[in-house]
Amino acid sequence: MAGTHRSRSARSAPPSRGRRILLWTAGALAVLVLASTGALGWLYYQLNGNIQAAEIEDRLGDDRPEDLSPDAMTILVAGSDTREGTDGSYGQAEGMRSDTMMVVHVAANREWATVVSIPRDSWVSIPACDLGDGTESEPHQGKINESFALGGMNGDVGGAAACTIRTLEQNTGLRIDNFVSLDFLGFKDMVDALGGVDVCLDEPIQDDKAHVDLAAGCQTLDGEEALGFVRVRYSVGDGSDIGRIERQQDFMRSLAEKAQSKLTDPAALYDFLDAVTSSLTTDPELAGLRPLYDLAEDLQGIPEENLTFLTVPNYPRQLDVPEDTANVVWEYPSAGLLFDALARDERMTEDDLAAAAxxxxxxxxxxxxxxxxNGTGIAGQAAEVAERLGDAGFTVVGTGNAAGEAARTVVGYPEGLAEQAELLASRLLPAATTEPDATGPPGVLTLTVGADFAGVRGG
Structure with a gap:
C-alpha cells in the first residue's frame, strides 16, 4: 500500500506500554518528571494551568443512556481541527472540525481497556445541538464529525464536545463520562518540541491539499510535515478514512516512544509537555495533571494483552445509497454487539468481533x-420519518396513521425479524423500543411514531 509504514505488518502485536494513548502518557510523564527533579513549584502550576476545562453537563440533555457501569470510564478523545491562527495556510474552515475521534473505555476493575476509533465519515443520526447563540440545529443524518463542527460553530470546544457526545450516545447507547480534545496546532508544536518523529515510508507521498511532499524511506518529520502526514488521505493507499486512522494510530505510537526517549532531556521534555497541556481542553473532572496522571497510572497497570484497539465495524454507504461514494455506515449486528458489550463493561476483542460477524x-x-x-397526532410526522429512513438506506413500503395516538415510538416486528428491528431502532431512532407485532404485512417492520419523537429528535 502506497505510503505506509514498513512496520505495519507488525500492527497486530500488542502495543508496548510506551505506545499507549499519548494524552495520558504525557500527563503521567509531566508529574513523574517534575516529581523526580523536585521542580514541583511553578513548573507544575504552569503546566497544570495550561489545561483548559469546559463544562458540558448542562448541554447533554436528559435523554441520555443509562450508566450501566458507574465505576468504568468511557472517554471521548477528539482532535480539534480548527484553522484559527493558521492564516489560511491549511485552508479555510468555519468553526471546528475533527479528523480524529476515539472512544476509550477503561474497565471498572482497571484490568482492561478498549480504544474504538470512529471513522469521521461515519453516516449517523445527529440530534439537535446547542449552537451557542441561543438556537439549536435541526436533527438530521450526516457525517459524525459534523457534530463537532455544529457544536463548535462559535469556536467553543465544550460545545463541540457536547454535540459529539450527544451524537455518540444516541447512536451507540454508550454513556460518555469524560472528554479530551487536542487542538490542531498543538500537535505540530509537540512534534517540534521533540525534535521531530521518525517514520519509514514504502513509497513517496505527495498531496498539495495536505501540504505533504515526502520521499520514500526512513526520515524524521518536523511538526509541519507530521501534521500533513496524519491529515493526508486521498493520495495514499485506497484514499479511505480507515487508512488514515491506521496511519494516525501508528504515528501517535511513534510520537509517544519519542517522548519517552526524552526523559533524560528536561528542556525538550518540558517543551513537549508545555505543548501538550497548552493544547488540551477537557471536562472539569479531567482538567489537571493530577487526574490525568491518575488515569495514566490506571492504564499502566493494565496487562499488555488486555489493551485492545478497534475500529467500529463499517461498510461503504454506497451499498445502501449508490450515489454516496464518500461515507461509511456502521455494520450491524457487529457494531451493536461492540457497543452493548462496552456499555455493560464487558471486554470484546477483534477476534470476538470476527466470531460475532x-x-x-x-x-x-x-x-x-x-x-x-403516525401516532403523534401531528400532521406530516410519518412522511418526515419516512424521508429520514430513506436517507439512511431503509426501504419504506408505505406511510399512514396509527389507530390512535401513541405515547412512545415503537418498532413492531413479525417473527424472525427481531435483528432487523434492532437495526432500525439503533441506526436511526435510538430511543425507540422494539416488540413483537404480527399485525403488519409479512416481512415488514411497523414503525409507530409516538409522542416521544420530539425527544428522539434531540429536543
Whole structure:
C-alpha cells in the first residue's frame, strides 16, 4: 500500500506500554518528571494551568443512556481541527472540525481497556445541538464529525464536545463520562518540541491539499510535515478514512516512544509537555495533571494483552445509497454487539468481533422493509420519518396513521425479524423500543411514531 509504514505488518502485536494513548502518557510523564527533579513549584502550576476545562453537563440533555457501569470510564478523545491562527495556510474552515475521534473505555476493575476509533465519515443520526447563540440545529443524518463542527460553530470546544457526545450516545447507547480534545496546532508544536518523529515510508507521498511532499524511506518529520502526514488521505493507499486512522494510530505510537526517549532531556521534555497541556481542553473532572496522571497510572497497570484497539465495524454507504461514494455506515449486528458489550463493561476483542460477524451475517438497511405510522397526532410526522429512513438506506413500503395516538415510538416486528428491528431502532431512532407485532404485512417492520419523537429528535 502506497505510503505506509514498513512496520505495519507488525500492527497486530500488542502495543508496548510506551505506545499507549499519548494524552495520558504525557500527563503521567509531566508529574513523574517534575516529581523526580523536585521542580514541583511553578513548573507544575504552569503546566497544570495550561489545561483548559469546559463544562458540558448542562448541554447533554436528559435523554441520555443509562450508566450501566458507574465505576468504568468511557472517554471521548477528539482532535480539534480548527484553522484559527493558521492564516489560511491549511485552508479555510468555519468553526471546528475533527479528523480524529476515539472512544476509550477503561474497565471498572482497571484490568482492561478498549480504544474504538470512529471513522469521521461515519453516516449517523445527529440530534439537535446547542449552537451557542441561543438556537439549536435541526436533527438530521450526516457525517459524525459534523457534530463537532455544529457544536463548535462559535469556536467553543465544550460545545463541540457536547454535540459529539450527544451524537455518540444516541447512536451507540454508550454513556460518555469524560472528554479530551487536542487542538490542531498543538500537535505540530509537540512534534517540534521533540525534535521531530521518525517514520519509514514504502513509497513517496505527495498531496498539495495536505501540504505533504515526502520521499520514500526512513526520515524524521518536523511538526509541519507530521501534521500533513496524519491529515493526508486521498493520495495514499485506497484514499479511505480507515487508512488514515491506521496511519494516525501508528504515528501517535511513534510520537509517544519519542517522548519517552526524552526523559533524560528536561528542556525538550518540558517543551513537549508545555505543548501538550497548552493544547488540551477537557471536562472539569479531567482538567489537571493530577487526574490525568491518575488515569495514566490506571492504564499502566493494565496487562499488555488486555489493551485492545478497534475500529467500529463499517461498510461503504454506497451499498445502501449508490450515489454516496464518500461515507461509511456502521455494520450491524457487529457494531451493536461492540457497543452493548462496552456499555455493560464487558471486554470484546477483534477476534470476538470476527466470531460475532461469522455467527450473525451483516444486515443492510436496504434489506429492511418498513411501514411508518403516525401516532403523534401531528400532521406530516410519518412522511418526515419516512424521508429520514430513506436517507439512511431503509426501504419504506408505505406511510399512514396509527389507530390512535401513541405515547412512545415503537418498532413492531413479525417473527424472525427481531435483528432487523434492532437495526432500525439503533441506526436511526435510538430511543425507540422494539416488540413483537404480527399485525403488519409479512416481512415488514411497523414503525409507530409516538409522542416521544420530539425527544428522539434531540429536543
Amino acid at each position: 461469522e455467527e450473525s451475517p451483516a444486515l443492510r438497511p436496504s434489506e429492511v422493509q418498513v411501514q411508518v405510522l
